[in-house]
Amino acid sequence: MDSPGKKMLESAQALIRKTAEKMKLDEEMVKRVVEPEFAHEFSLTINMDDGKKKVFRGWRIQHNCALGPYKGGIRFHPDTVREEVQALATLMSIKCAVAGLPYGGGKGGIAVDPKKLSKMELERLSRAFAARIAHVIGEDIDVPAPDVNTTPEIMSWMIDEYQKIKGYKSPATFTGKPVSMGGSLGRTEATGRGGLFVLQALLAKLNQKSKDSNDKFTVAVQGFGNVGYFFAKLAHEAGFKVVAVSDSKGGVYDKNGLDPVAVMDYKRKKGVVSGYGGKKVTNEELLILPVDVLVPAALENVIHEKNASKVKAKIILEMANGPLTEEAYENLSKKGVVIVPDVLANSGGVTVSYLEWVQGKAGYFWSEEEVNDKLKVMITRAFEAIWEKSLARKMPLKQAAFEVAIGRITAAMV
Numbered sequence: 001m002d003s004p005g006k007k008m009l010e011s012a013q014a015l016i017r018k019t020a021e022k023m024k025l026d027e028e029m030v031k032r033v034v035e036p037e038f039a040h041e042f043s044l045t046i047n048m049d050d051g052k053k054k055v056f057r058g059w060r061i062q063h064n065c066a067l068g069p070y071k072g073g074i075r076f077h078p079d080t081v082r083e084e085v086q087a088l089a090t091l092m093s094i095k096c097a098v099a100g101l102p103y104g105g106g107k108g109g110i111a112v113d114p115k116k117l118s119k120m121e122l123e124r125l126s127r128a129f130a131a132r133i134a135h136v137i138g139e140d141i142d143v144p145a146p147d148v149n150t151t152p153e154i155m156s157w158m159i160d161e162y163q164k165i166k167g168y169k170s171p172a173t174f175t176g177k178p179v180s181m182g183g184s185l186g187r188t189e190a191t192g193r194g195g196l197f198v199l200q201a202l203l204a205k206l207n208q209k210s211k212d213s214n215d216k217f218t219v220a221v222q223g224f225g226n227v228g229y230f231f232a233k234l235a236h237e238a239g240f241k242v243v244a245v246s247d248s249k250g251g252v253y254d255k256n257g258l259d260p261v262a263v264m265d266y267k268r269k270k271g272v273v274s275g276y277g278g279k280k281v282t283n284e285e286l287l288i289l290p291v292d293v294l295v296p297a298a299l300e301n302v303i304h305e306k307n308a309s310k311v312k313a314k315i316i317l318e319m320a321n322g323p324l325t326e327e328a329y330e331n332l333s334k335k336g337v338v339i340v341p342d343v344l345a346n347s348g349g350v351t352v353s354y355l356e357w358v359q360g361k362a363g364y365f366w367s368e369e370e371v372n373d374k375l376k377v378m379i380t381r382a383f384e385a386i387w388e389k390s391l392a393r394k395m396p397l398k399q400a401a402f403e404v405a406i407g408r409i410t411a412a413m414v
């Protein structure tokens, strides 16, 4: 059986090949867009608190830099494998091009369960990772950022280590840093906020009326981390009815609507959202609830050939990277479900990373309102281009996004 990471890589590459064929790109150009330019794989040895040494596997894969420095997060996850990091690096090239950013794509990762490390161990591992990649990154070379299980604090350790090695301050080499270290206001909420802007732009195009009796769109959000929580919170504030949320341990469903801030207060106290009130649901059940909008905002491959036919939502906003398998995508698209692809829906994070990078390079910082306004302009513009392409070429948004991205990437190659 292929690992999920391998499957993810195969489907990202297959999609690029399919798009390239339609665009009649020659075979050598296709190779340049499919294969990563650099793939760094290494081991990291750190001292554990009990005095023993432990070895971890890590990667930084630099996929394509036609449009600018490699850009992308670093994830810490026990299931992380090279193929997954490569797939995510490939998708970052597409995402940055879709978002209209002057960046290529890259991704990093460590195969580790960070929940099993003490804070000191986590810091040592993060610093070891930064030291390993220090010679291949830089503000105009490759700019890492947070991803699954990595935080502004982890970025602060990494940039500190990087600066020690280099011997100079380089605030634009990492994004997603704490504001106190040159991070951007609004970066923490940016992925969720961007997703909401995309959803609002889509609903305006579809001119759709909600089926909910209060005339509010009902939304179910899987994942209550940085992405899922802020999406749910901002959607609730914008007048959507968030009826279900979940974390890795399970979820809650209340058809009358939930207040994500109150659910987060509960999670802070109890460690989980399940039990907050309403009805308990599993992560599987959340995906098939009768809602207008389904927002998978946790991990990849959660909607697959076995559960896709049970999904009732008419709109799916991919806030996680790769939450639908290729089979699920095909089945649901055929049924007329509008699926907003990850490379567009969750591009708010990297867009504000770009704004952080610009601010860091210039040494001039914007207010949160200015950052949010710029995000809205940029992500809505990105959505419009994909929407227009999808109408003109009568293709689903994901295919349109890949066409736009590959067009932009190859146009920047000689």
Ligand code: GLU
Pocket: 071, 072, 073, 074, 095, 143, 144, 145, 146, 147, 148, 175, 176, 321, 346, 347, 349, 350, 351, 353
């Ligand atoms: N990890 C995020 C993503 O997958 C953000 C990347 C970044 O800010 O560079 O888009």
